Amino acid sequence: MCQKSFLKFVLVILGVYFFWGHNVYAIEKVAREKTLVVTPWSDTTGPLKNAKNWHIYQIGNKNQREIGHKTIYEALMYTNLNTGELVPWQATGFKYNEDFTTVTVNLRPGVKWSDGVSFSCTDVKFTLEMLRDNSDLNYAFIYQEWLKDVVCVDDLTVQINLNKPGPRWFHMNLALGHENHQVILPSHIWGDKDPKTFTNYDLEKSWPVGTGAYALVSSNAQQYIFDRRDDWWGTETGFMDNPAPERIILVSVGGDESMAQMIIADNVDSGHPLQPGSFKAATKRNENIRSWNRKGPVWGAADGCGYVLFMNLAKEPWNNRDVRLAINYAIDRKQLSTIGYENANYPVVLPYSSYMSGRWITPATQKIIDKYDRDKTDHQLVAKHMKAAGYEKNSKGLWSKNGETLKVPLRTPQWLAPLAPPMSVQLKKAGFDASAVLEPEASSAWVDDLKVGNFETMFMVHCGSLGEPYQTLKDLHSKWSADNKCNSPIACSRYRNDEYDKIIDKLEKIPGSLDDENYKTLVNQAVDIYLRDMPEIMLLEELHVVVYNEKYWTNWPGGENPYAAPYPCWEAWNLIVHNLQPR
């Protein structure tokens, strides 16, 4: 055969192959209206990572957080953070012993792994002890500190023994439905594998294996595809019907603008949040787009955090209560929301989020809030407190002492940038020598400085307000900044108050409950000290404009139907998958 003929032959073969197609993966097409398309949360942009590695406990592997929790892996229990209600799932309940050192968990009969093997206590024991015994796995630090061992009373009864009393331990780690991405792994798959190197990925073997209603059928850097399993244990046991979406696809997103474009074009259903301005522009172009609230200006949903101004209480003049109060009364929180966030946030004075403030700001607590009345702008009060601190206004109208003005450098990590300019102006108007100091985009020097106390004031977030007051009030305990070093960015104020510490120590030992008068009394004592001393200045509740596209799917959770918290990276998003309905 001559060269030209051979070349023609090859071209024809390639053309036929190309034209007719060859589906390597044999994945069937599913109509758009039966497919749920989501993107990762805002902290993950660009191509998807670790597509061929489903070891969800390896450091840096975010697959569980981005999509695993909505598809393959389920939790023992979830919490609807909006109401505090527990939602039993793989487990039906749990109970502590008297001193909170043992929690007994009852597993639900009939739960199965996707390969048909029964889910049992053996799996729970294997997973938790694996995390305890391997220090370089994600969440290992929790189990090394807390877990003594796990005992299987029988296949469905798990006894978790703790090293010390942990009245909140089970809920916070295995039932919260939040960023606690600790789920149980199948011991029959993992038991003989090296937890340091096992990738848990082999589509031919249908790995990863989970109890969830979906199975992974394809994953690459642009998309992960999960198909609904018709043999999900929930339908077999009568626990629940199969979720409506037949397929879930995770696609990558470039950022705010990219998400806006994709959701306007109906290419995605939910995922990356939008800035308030982008959201309003997007809704003008696509009426199917909505957020947590159907009407503004407060569109977004709470995330358990609040924006806060830290002052370094280990340094002068921030260790002076009058100075802190003066700064507080110079701030107009409502204006910060208007200028910085287009009125999309609520002012707050306590580190309480909307997830619990409705329940926990009791009449007694409200009385304390009203007594101190910290959420107001009053330059007369500024003057009163500054004079009490020994300051006088100089010829330029700036507060000064011993010839030096009181400088307030408002150090600001990039993602909190909207707060700095308006507050800087507010403080200047009140006579403070304030300046907005924005950290460079890629710099994390502020983390180091926060940790070692090399700062004056800094904007931060105070997170963790998900179910009870202790969760955030505890962060002002002096033990978190011993030797002037702090471990977590949310506990770096360096506040020292023995009376406050004793209250927190007592709260630590008892579970949070609105039925416990002792707990409520202790909380109010702590709140009183907090508002009296203002060791940090809470500003606004942090809200995010989560987005939903109702073109193909309805029954999203919202202010009118808060059956689950809406954050795509939180474990309880699985409840949303099971509640969505086709339009």
Place this chain on the structure above:
Amino acid sequence: MNLNYVLIRFFQSLLIIFIAVTINFVIPRMIPGDPIEAALSTKIAISGTVSVDVEEMAKIYRKKFGLDQPYLVQYVNYLKDLTTFNLGVSLVNFPETVATQLLSALPWTIGLLVVSTIITFLLGTIIGAIIAWPSCPKWFHVLVIPFMLTSTIPFFLLGIILLFLFSVVWAVFPAGGGYSPLLIVDYDLESAIDIAYHAVLPSISLVFGSLGAWVLSMRAMMISVQGDDYILFAKSRGVSPARIFVWYCMRNALLPQFTNLALTLGTVIGGAVLVEIIFSYPGIGSILFAAIAGKDYFVIQGIVYILILSLGVCLFLIDLLYPLIDPRIKYSD
């Protein structure tokens, strides 16, 4: 080919690459702050946890990634790894390797940028040659004006305008991505069409954003070449205008264009960061941007290393191939 010249150029290239990779090692480490502690602290803060000793955890991870070693030891290990193309693992997305990230993104970047660059080269060269030719029709000169105007607009701004008009307002082209979310990518016609469809807007912004430079440089070279003696001689011998245009003028004017093309192709691996971000295109540029924001040292180093290598190799090859393109150029001792 002069062997001495080749060897000298080879070692010069190696030296340039060595200096460049050293700078590549130093610069990411000059960004303030510790990436490991920053990533851990942020993660822990989000979950409302205070009881973990971040410093202790960070020590474990620094040891894991070799970042607990003195800079000199890190540098030596870095050079050793580069010789074996071991680009390390991603700090932020451990355990994914840098090579995995690059390999998944390279086809997209190369596909988009190589095609766009070649289209720009061909269009720019032909248009530049035509408008420099004295017999060029007047209507062609008018046609060129829009091209020149779009070339003054930065290509990323052009991308935003195109995206707004053709994806948001008129919904003619997709809003971003390498292919449709629902597409099951395979070696078939449907995938090829879908991928090409998604590449239209990014390609247009790249082509029109840089076309003007190619047109102007070709035009300048053509004008310069037309005044040479051999052109006059060819005309006096009765050679046809078309042949003079293509074989005498264009061929000689193309030399700087080829140099420029080789240099441009040498840098395509780095991606067009802004265009890829605007169009959410899954190329190297997107990964580089995310790596800089997350201070993922190893990914930054890996991408820049590949860029250095590709540019160095391209320059070396140009030097060797030039005498073949232009016989007037000879190697000398």
